[in-house]
Amino acid sequence: MKMAAQAAGLFATYDIPDFFCELLNRGDIPPPDLKLVRDRLAHFDLAELRRRAAAVEAQFYRLGITFTVYSDREAIDRVLPFDVIPRVLTALEWDHVERGVQQRVRAINLFLHDIYHDRHILNDGVVPRDLVLGNANYCQAMVGLDVPGGVYVHINGTDLVRDRDGRFLVLEDNARTPSGVSYVLEDRQMMLRLMPDLARGLNIRPVDEYGPRLHRALAEVAPIGVDNPQVVLLSPGIYNAAYFEHVFLAREMGIPLVEGRDLMVEDGRVYMRTVAGPRPVHSIYRRLNDDFLDPQVFNPDSMLGVPGLVDAYRRGNVTLANAIGTGVADDKAVYAYMPRIIRYYLDEEPILTNVETHICAEREGLDYTLANIERLVVKPVGESGGYGLLIGPHATQSELDEFRALLRANPANYISQPVINLSVSPTLCPTGVEARHVDLRPFAVTGRDTWVLPGGLSRVALRKGSLVVNSSQGGGSKDTWVLAS
Amino acid sequence: MTQVSVFPAPVMPGLRNLLSRYAESTMWLSRYMERIENLARLIEVTSTSVSATNLDAGWDSVIRINADEGLFFQHHEAATERSVVAFYIIDANNPDSIVSMARYARENARVLRPLISTEMWMHLNVFTRWVMELGPNDVGAGYLSGLCTRLKQDCQTHFGITEGTLYRDQAWLFYILGKNLERADQITRLIDIKYHTLLPSGVGVGSDIDMSQWTSVLRSAAAYHAFRRVLPEGMTPANIVGFLLKNDGFPRSLSTSLRSVYSVLGSLAGEYRLRHCAPIIERVEELRVTLAEQTVEDIILRGLHEYMDWIQRELRQIQNEIAHAFWPPAVSVQPIGPGRMEQIQD
Numbered sequence: 001m002k003m004a005a006q007a008a009g010l011f012a013t014y015d016i017p018d019f020f021c022e023l024l025n026r027g028d029i030p031p032p033d034l035k036l037v038r039d040r041l042a043h044f045d046l047a048e049l050r051r052r053a054a055a056v057e058a059q060f061y062r063l064g065i066t067f068t069v070y071s072d073r074e075a076i077d078r079v080l081p082f083d084v085i086p087r088v089l090t091a092l093e094w095d096h097v098e099r100g101v102q103q104r105v106r107a108i109n110l111f112l113h114d115i116y117h118d119r120h121i122l123n124d125g126v127v128p129r130d131l132v133l134g135n136a137n138y139c140q141a142m143v144g145l146d147v148p149g150g151v152y153v154h155i156n157g158t159d160l161v162r163d164r165d166g167r168f169l170v171l172e173d174n175a176r177t178p179s180g181v182s183y184v185l186e187d188r189q190m191m192l193r194l195m196p197d198l199a200r201g202l203n204i205r206p207v208d209e210y211g212p213r214l215h216r217a218l219a220e221v222a223p224i225g226v227d228n229p230q231v232v233l234l235s236p237g238i239y240n241a242a243y244f245e246h247v248f249l250a251r252e253m254g255i256p257l258v259e260g261r262d263l264m265v266e267d268g269r270v271y272m273r274t275v276a277g278p279r280p281v282h283s284i285y286r287r288l289n290d291d292f293l294d295p296q297v298f299n300p301d302s303m304l305g306v307p308g309l310v311d312a313y314r315r316g317n318v319t320l321a322n323a324i325g326t327g328v329a330d331d332k333a334v335y336a337y338m339p340r341i342i343r344y345y346l347d348e349e350p351i352l353t354n355v356e357t358h359i360c361a362e363r364e365g366l367d368y369t370l371a372n373i374e375r376l377v378v379k380p381v382g383e384s385g386g387y388g389l390l391i392g393p394h395a396t397q398s399e400l401d402e403f404r405a406l407l408r409a410n411p412a413n414y415i416s417q418p419v420i421n422l423s424v425s426p427t428l429c430p431t432g433v434e435a436r437h438v439d440l441r442p443f444a445v446t447g448r449d450t451w452v453l454p455g456g457l458s459r460v461a462l463r464k465g466s467l468v469v470n471s472s473q474g475g476g477s478k479d480t481w482v483l484a485s
Numbered sequence: 486m487t488q489v490s491v492f493p494a495p496v497m498p499g500l501r502n503l504l505s506r507y508a509e510s511t512m513w514l515s516r517y518m519e520r521i522e523n524l525a526r527l528i529e530v531t532s533t534s535v536s537a538t539n540l541d542a543g544w545d546s547v548i549r550i551n552a553d554e555g556l557f558f559q560h561h562e563a564a565t566e567r568s569v570v571a572f573y574i575i576d577a578n579n580p581d582s583i584v585s586m587a588r589y590a591r592e593n594a595r596v597l598r599p600l601i602s603t604e605m606w607m608h609l610n611v612f613t614r615w616v617m618e619l620g621p622n623d624v625g626a627g628y629l630s631g632l633c634t635r636l637k638q639d640c641q642t643h644f645g646i647t648e649g650t651l652y653r654d655q656a657w658l659f660y661i662l663g664k665n666l667e668r669a670d671q672i673t674r675l676i677d678i679k680y681h682t683l684l685p686s687g688v689g690v691g692s693d694i695d696m697s698q699w700t701s702v703l704r705s706a707a708a709y710h711a712f713r714r715v716l717p718e719g720m721t722p723a724n725i726v727g728f729l730l731k732n733d734g735f736p737r738s739l740s741t742s743l744r745s746v747y748s749v750l751g752s753l754a755g756e757y758r759l760r761h762c763a764p765i766i767e768r769v770e771e772l773r774v775t776l777a778e779q780t781v782e783d784i785i786l787r788g789l790h791e792y793m794d795w796i797q798r799e800l801r802q803i804q805n806e807i808a809h810a811f812w813p814p815a816v817s818v819q820p821i822g823p824g825r826m827e828q829i830q831d
């Protein structure tokens with residue numbers, strides 16, 4: 001890191017290990033606006049930054065921006081830490097991400113239509129038939145059903161990371177009910193209130209269009225022939241982990257937040273219970289998993305859903321966003337095929353590449369994984385996702401041997417990837433401003449076309465060296481600035 | 486299903502009807518906040534009047550006003566200041582305590598978050614957290630008056646923020662409805678209990694002790710100065726009861742609360758075309774007529790307790806009819822969600 005001594009200031013002791021840092025170790029000549037942010041930050045006094053961080057904390061605490069722990073009702077109001085140093089993306093970087101996300105969403109929607117209709121991609125042997133049709137998230141109720149506009153994934157979150165060279169890589173797709181967008185909007189408000197001097201005069205792409213855009217998209221995909229569609233947000237209720245976000249989005253869209261018990265189905269049509277009696281509902285932004293939607297079709301014990309909802313949906317009287325059965329598309333095993341899926345439907349090269357992934361179901365992938373296991377992350381796919389994962393560089397010899405045996409016994413259950421040196425971003429820590437790993441989740445909204453919210457959720461692993469950005473494991477968030485020029 | 490559909494023609498353009506569950510929560514939010522304010526007032530006045538006159542009856546009457554004899558005497562030998570105050574402010578096992586009610590209020594507000602202003606939520610959240618952290622040391626005699634003042638002020642702040650920020654649609658009307666039904670209920674309970682606690686005692690009517698008790702009744706209803714202004718010389722039990730029941734200018738009188746309930750129901754039926762209002766309006770109208778047609782002397786002569794009792798039954802009936810009209814139990818087999826909170830009324 002080379003920086004004029006007088007400009008170092010806040011970053012004087014900033015120690016960047018061998019990672020890409022968007023602010024201080026980019027490997028290019030940064031555009032003027034980014035340089036300006038860096039210089040302004042450098043002149044901040046650490047104590048002043050801490051004072052502002054404390055003010056942010058108090059604000060968020062009082063607002064009750066929270067995530068809930070189901071088992072502990074008293075712990076209902078916990079605060080997701082917010083870092084006062086923004087993460088900045090250049091216009092060039094964003095253009096790339098935006099086009100890549102749009103391309104991916106297009107391919108995912110075509111893929112979902114295909115696997116629930118003619119299954120060309122399976123018949124052509126591009127994606128293994130069992131992987132899709134045998135997938136736990138494949139939904140029989142969707143077979144042959146035409147959804148408005150062919151849109152299955154109306155709201156998509158693409159988890160991106162950057163490697164040592166600053167290249168954006170897709171870590172995973174979230175095509176079911178991705179969450180976190182409320183933090184993007186709240187973080188921005190907070191940031192502009194607390195750091196006006198940092199943002200002054202900069203041309204930062206706004207984020208407050210999200211609500212109206214989402215509402216418009218949901219209205220666009222309402223059943224055909226409905227003039228003034230009633231859109232609602234279906235939430236599991238006040239004890240759900242993401243209830244704050246449900247409230248936030250309902251407000252941003254100006255629509256009612258309903259629970260399952262607020263809805264009823266009569267003659268294949270959906271109504272909400274109001275003080276004036278039942279009123280028709282046409283488009284449902286549901287934040288309820290497939291399994292809980294309709295006890296008549298899925299989990300019969302679910303008390304959160306609406307009996308008869310799937311029937312109304314199949315009759316085309318109501319639109320669900322996202323559609324049912326989209327979980328096949330964000331499955332870890334299907335992920336590995338995503339570059340091929342993009343090429344198959346769009347006849348284009350993927351703009352955003354996957355993390356290099358070896359599919360152990362294939363001979364080549366299995367051989368490579370077995371030979372290089374000590375340098376790889378080996379992940380089980382399908383239902384067991386997230387559990388029983390092996391991080392080669394951190395594993396003991398016996399763990400490696402054990403995984404080799406597992407791989408040989410059931411290769412189709414695994415994929416492997418190299419360990420990525422995630423990019424870092426300067427972050428206010430107890431010991432000063434330090435480098436912490438970040439990821440990025442841009443949100444794409446699809447109605448008639450696909451719009452990507454400029455920026456997205458930047459999560460930061462607050463523990464030194466940690467690569468885990470999840471809020472349940474010491475993760476925080478940062479405001480993400482997309483520079484307009 | 487029957488042939489006749491219960492579903493009316495398409496929504497009137499521009500008319501947005503409130504979700505039943507929101508209406509219910511709005512009403513209970515204002516009821517709980519109103520109840521907390523009344524209780525804080527009652528505790529504060531009781532603590533000062535008891536210490537001035539050295540009567541035990543004061544603390545006992547707080548329990549009787551809230552009809553909590555059963556629960557209270559399960560856990561306490563006697564109604565002392567210490568036990569009653571703890572029971573009503575910090576005892577989380579008592580559903581009628583301020584800490585319990587603050588939590589119910591906040592839970593209802595949580596349901597209403599899509600509807601209410603951020604300021605409303607923020608204030609309620611901070612208020613509830615503060616109440617939940619109160620311990621036995623915070624409710625000792627030396628702190629009680631300051632504590633009650635803060636509780637009252639927080640309720641008033643809540644009402645002020647709501648007045649200044651809540652959008653004026655059906656939700657606002659249900660909010661006003663809840664607040665006034667609660668006030669009507671509270672004032673009749675107060676009169677009922679205080680009148681019978683104080684009047685037939687060995688002490689002569691009109692004596693100094695009696696007078697100070699009546700002053701405390703007025704103060705409990707925040708009515709002392711208003712009463713002095715209207716009837717500077719007329720501090721008699723009948724005048725005080727009459728003032729609290731029938732004075733149209735006093736914001737917490739029964740007649741004022743009923744007038745407001747009546748007008749809100751009229752708006753729901755008229756402006757918002759909500760059905761099922763007519764029988765409820767009729768019931769309220771009848772209450773108002775019986776109140777207007779009788780002098781307070783008539784009421785006392787025929788039996789104040791019976792009259793208060795009847796009004797409270799009617800108020801409960803109104804509450805039930807409102808619930809039945811605007812948030813009827815699900816017609817289908819759909820079960821009620823696990824997070825469902827019980828609305829505690831009596």
